[in-house]
Amino acid sequence: MxxxxxxxxxxxxxxxxxxxxxxxxxxxxxxxxxxxxxxxxxxxxxxxxxxxxxxxxxxxxxxxxxxxxxxxxxxxxxxxxxxxxxxxxxxxxxxxxxxxxxxxxxxxxxxxxxxxxxxxxxxxxxxxxxxxxxxxxxxxxxxxxxxxxxxxxxxxxxxxxxxxxxxxxxxxxxxxxxxxxxxxLLPRARAFTTRRFELRGALTDIAAHLRHPLLLAAYLLGGINFLIFINQYSYITFRLADEPFGLGARLLGMIFLTYLGGTLSSMLSGRLAGHLGQPLCMVLGILILLGGTLVTLSASLPWIIVGLTINAVGFFLAHSMASSWVSRHAEKARGSASALYLVFYYVGASLGSAWLEPFWQYAGWSGVVLGSWLLLGVTLGIAVWLWRRERVVQPLGVAG
Structure with missing residues (x-):
């Protein structure tokens, strides 16, 4: 090893x-x-x-x-x-x-x-x-x-x-x-041994994960949050490319430096979870994401950048907590449980334009903010449910 x-x-x-x-x-x-x-x-x-x-x-x-x-x-x-x-x-x-x-x-x-x-x-x-x-x-x-x-x-x-x-x-x-x-650079694998793949067993594990309420809640939370977060960036490029901003492709690419706010929150998430617990950190992350989305309504480019940075802080805080929550609560087949989280995560991203496009067509960026808030309200409810659920079961030693 x-x-x-x-x-x-x-x-x-x-x-x-x-x-x-x-x-x-x-x-x-x-x-x-x-x-x-x-x-x-x-x-x-x-x-x-x-x-x-x-x-x-x-x-x-x-x-x-x-x-x-x-x-x-x-x-x-x-x-x-x-x-x-x-x-x-x-x-x-x-x-x-x-x-x-x-x-x-x-x-x-x-x-x-x-x-x-x-x-x-x-x-x-x-x-x-x-x-x-x-x-x-x-x-x-x-x-x-x-x-x-x-x-x-x-x-x-x-x-x-x-x-x-x-x-x-x-x-x-x-x-x-x-x-x-x-x-x-990649060394040759030395410890790997081939294993027979059994489709029936894999499907049974996946079905068990989807029936597990604590896992399903985390899957939905991660997928819906990413649906909003990543697709906001797509629509903000259309907003900022038009007047009065008129940004070119190079400057539009630079707005993604706001992701560094998420890098910071991911690094601090473990320490924060030690004080507040994972579900409350999810609640906090979604509230931050809601607030940052509101800030992006500003007509000032610097404030829009601030709002996107706040969004990144909130999203990655909630995402890191949800993904680790899955690993913590999967009763078996943790690998497939974590893979299923990523499936929801990327499927959510793929559905975002279909959800936000009618809001964009109706009211521009204000419509995107409204569409975002509607779904973030759903994930906030999920996070609050997980928080209340953990408070109930914690005395029994299920959550630490």
Whole structure:
């Protein structure tokens, strides 16, 4: 087993963090390009938002495929091959002749993007001892956030200089260089042993998770919150690209630096949960998200940036608590329980444009805020229910 802080640990952790960074660079690079792509292909805001929605939906489906598949064929091959094909998809996106082909390529890319997230932590679990695993997972999740920010900055910056095609080409070339380094850094798996996949047992575990009220509540909370959070960023790009702001793709990409507020809240969430408990932290996170959404109604760009930063703080606080809540309360098959949380998470993201588009068409950004508040009211109710439920069961020792 690989132990923490050894050269082998640093090499493997760096490889997996690089892989995670590349996944989220490719997933989110098109987001600041949405206004330009909308004009280039002559489609509606709902139509062009499908570029983000279809990729996250395909990613969610891939999680259910690559995880079990890796038990049979190994995790290394899946990560290497899917990352390589992801980079090639980004290059192909630069030359998509029409909107339909652009959408098809993003669906394929979204599916391929699920390869590494589905198996990376399982790879660590096979190869690392427990202290090494805990240290590596924290860095790996941090790379997710940096990849999301980096993808938008790279896509937006290159897109402003050379158009959307330049954005896709830049991300594709970066990915291929990164994949070459990933292949070189990732050590060969030594502790992995193939296991027979049993579909019936996997489906039984999934059904049990969905019947577990505490898990289902966390699934819904995470999925609905992400539905609102990530799609607010899509619609804010349309708002800020229009007058009176008139921001170009490069500056639109920079608004995603507000994600750093979420990086901070994720780092502090464990300490905060020790004082307040996980459900109350979820309540607090959603209240912060509600408040930040309200601030974005301002006509001042600096205040809009402040509101988005507040949103990131609240969302990632609630998300980190909900995801760890699942691991804590899953009675068995924790791996599939956590994977199911991610399925709800990304399916939620894929449905956001369908929910928010009517509000956008009716009342612009004010409508998006109203649509956001309606669903965040639902997740606030779920979080309050979990908080009250934990207060009831805590004397019995079920929750600590």
């Amino acid at each position: 690989i132990t923490a802080r050894t050269p082998a640990w640093w090499r493997a952790t760096l490889a997996l963090c690089l892989g995670s960074f590349l996944v989220f660079v490719n997933l989110y690079a098109p987001q600041p390009l949405l206004p330009e792509l909308r004009e280039a292909y002559g489609v509606s805001t709902l139509g062009i938002s499908l570029i983000m929605s279809i990729s996250t939906l395909a990613l969610a489906g891939a999680l259910l495929v690559f995880g079990p598949l890796s038990d049979a064929i190994g995790r290394d091959t899946i990560m290497r091959v899917t990352l390589l094909l992801t980079g090639l998809c980004s290059l192909a996106l630069a030359f998509a002749p029409n909107f339909e082909s652009l959408l098809a390529l993003r669906a394929l890319q979204g599916f391929l993007l699920g390869g590494l997230p589905a198996v990376a932590i399982a790879w660590m679990g096979d190869e690392f001892d427990r202290p090494a695993l805990l240290s590596a997972v924290g860095l790996y999740i941090g790379a997710n956030t940096l990849g999301g920010i980096g993808g938008r900055l790279i896509g937006g910056g290159a897109g402003e200089l050379g158009g959307a095609s330049a954005g896709f080409l830049s991300v594709g070339l970066l990915t291929l260089v990164g994949v070459a380094l990933f292949w070189k």
